[in-house]
Amino acid sequence: SVGDALKDRFDGASRVKMPNTELEAPAQRNDAAPHRVPRRDRYRFQLKPHNPDHKSPGSKDLVYLESSPGFCEKNPRLGIPGTHGRQCNDTSIGVDGCDLMCCGRGYRTDTMFVVERCNCT
Template sequence: PGAKDLVFLEHSPGFCERNPRLGIQGTHGRQCNDTSIGVDGCDLMCCGRGYRTQEITVVERCACMFHWCCEVKCKLCRTQKTIHTCL
């Protein structure tokens, strides 16, 4: 290793499976991004186990307006979202 290389003295524990003794939650049930190649991507985060895709309805505040003085009023909007969850 070079002067700027990071050296690990112990093996890093696996993050895929739950390990309560080490405080590792595992990735089962976590939401992932099916188009990302980064650490949030389903392929990497789900550790090759695959993922489930589902459509959900989300209710959020929207079209918020400030009313003088000191009040914000919003509507409630329903939107459909696609989420991906590790198996």
């Protein structure tokens, strides 16, 4: 499926860095026509792998410039509350599951007994 193909590409994404030479501002021209890069050349730059031992990404590879921040620990500067004290589902293997949400730190379980009234006649 499309989702599986995207997930495979996501899992194989490469960290890259951009060359500095393409980031420089174009020279100012003193005429009425603004300086524009031809559309076919707009994205002609070579992304370099962050790790020089890795090969350069292909045209269909997913790439990223920065690693994502960790969400397990609190980071007020980035607005990340962390996962300490959050409620999790110990039977789930999804993102709400205790193994994933608690980042391998372990978790405490609470057992609750609930008595409810029913609408019996």
